Amino acid sequence: MNQPRPVATASVSIMDVIRTYQHPSGPVDVLRGVRLNIDSGELVTLSGRSGSGKSALLAMLSGFDSPDAGTIHVDGQPIVEPPHWARCAVLPQTFGLATELTVAENVALPLRLGDSAPSPAALSARVNELLAELGIDTLTSRYPPEISFGQQQRVALARAVAARPRVLLADEPTAHLDNASMPPVLRMLRQCADEGAAVLVATHDQHVHEIADRQVQLRDGVIVTPTEDP
Numbered sequence: 112m113n114q115p116r117p118v119a120t121a122s123v124s125i126m127d128v129i130r131t132y133q134h135p136s137g138p139v140d141v142l143r144g145v146r147l148n149i150d151s152g153e154l155v156t157l158s159g160r161s162g163s164g165k166s167a168l169l170a171m172l173s174g175f176d177s178p179d180a181g182t183i184h185v186d187g188q189p190i191v192e193p194p195h196w197a198r199c200a201v202l203p204q205t206f207g208l209a210t211e212l213t214v215a216e217n218v219a220l221p222l223r224l225g226d227s228a229p230s231p232a233a234l235s236a237r238v239n240e241l242l243a244e245l246g247i248d249t250l251t252s253r254y255p256p257e258i259s260f261g262q263q264q265r266v267a268l269a270r271a272v273a274a275r276p277r278v279l280l281a282d283e284p285t286a287h288l289d290n291a292s293m294p295p296v297l298r299m300l301r302q303c304a305d306e307g308a309a310v311l312v313a314t315h316d317q318h319v320h321e322i323a324d325r326q327v328q329l330r331d332g333v334i335v336t337p338t339e340d341p
C-alpha cells in the first residue's frame with residue numbers, strides 16, 4: 112500500500128475516502144478508504160479493472176460527487192463544489208463538449224469564463240496553438256457532432272488544458288486515438304505536469320503509463336501499487 116506524502120507539499124490530497132453507492136439490490140462499496148497524494152508537477156496514472164471505481168474517484172476529485180467519509184483537498188482547500196477550470200480541469204470519458212458551440216468556442220470556454228479573460232487576439236492565439244499541437248486546427252468551425260470521437264477527445268483535452276489548470280483529471284484520454292494522434296496527446300499531458308499541474312490520468316493504456324512519474328491501481332476499493340500481487 113502507498114504511504115501518503117506530507118499534506119503540506121501535495122497539490123491533491125485524498126485521505127481515507129469512502130464511497131458507497133445504493134442500489135435496489137443492495138449497497139456497493141466502491142471506495143473503501145482511498146489515500147493518494149499528487150504533487151504539483153507530478154503525473155500519476157490510475158488503473159484498475161472496469162468497475163473498480165476510477166471514474167467514481169475522479170468525480171469526487173472534480174467536485175461532482177462527494178465522499179461518504181474522508182477528505183479531499185486541492186492546495187490545502189477542501190473541494191466543496193466543482194472548482195474553477197483554472198484550478199481543476201476535467202477531461203471526462205464522455206468528453207462533455209457543448210454541442211451548440213464550435214470546436215474553437217469549446218476550447219475557448221474556460222478562458223472566457225476565467226477571472227481575467229484574455230484579449231480576443233490572445234484567446235484566439237491560445238486556442239489555435241492548442242488545436243495545432245493536437246493536429247486538429249482544420250476543425251475550428253465544426254461542431255462536436257460533426258467530428259470523430261478521436262477528434263472530440265482531442266478537443267476535450269485542448270479545452271481542459273486551455274486555462275493552464277493547477278490540477279488536471281483525465282479519464283481514459285487516449286481511448287479513441289490511433290497511433291498517429293497519440294504522441295501529441297501524450298506530450299500535452301506531460302507538458303501540463305511539467306508546467307506545474309498535478310495530473311491524474313485514469314487509463315489502461317501502456318503509452319500513458321510510460322510517461323507517468325508514478326502508477327497506482329484501484330483494487331478492492333483501495334489504492335495499491337501495480338507491482339503488488341492480488
Ligand SMILES: Nc1ncnc2c1ncn2[C@@H]1O[C@H](COP(=O)(O)OP(=O)(O)OP(=O)(O)O)[C@@H](O)[C@H]1O
Pocket residue numbers: 132133134139141159160161162163164165166167168
Ligand atoms: N451513480 C452511480 N450509482 C450507482 N452505482 C454507480 C454509480 N456510478 C458508478 N457506479 C458503480 O460503481 C462502480 C465503479 O464505477 P466506475 O465508473 O467508477 O468504474 P471504472 O473503474 O471507472 O470503470 P471503467 O474502467 O469501466 O470506466 C461500478 O460498479 C458502477 O456500476
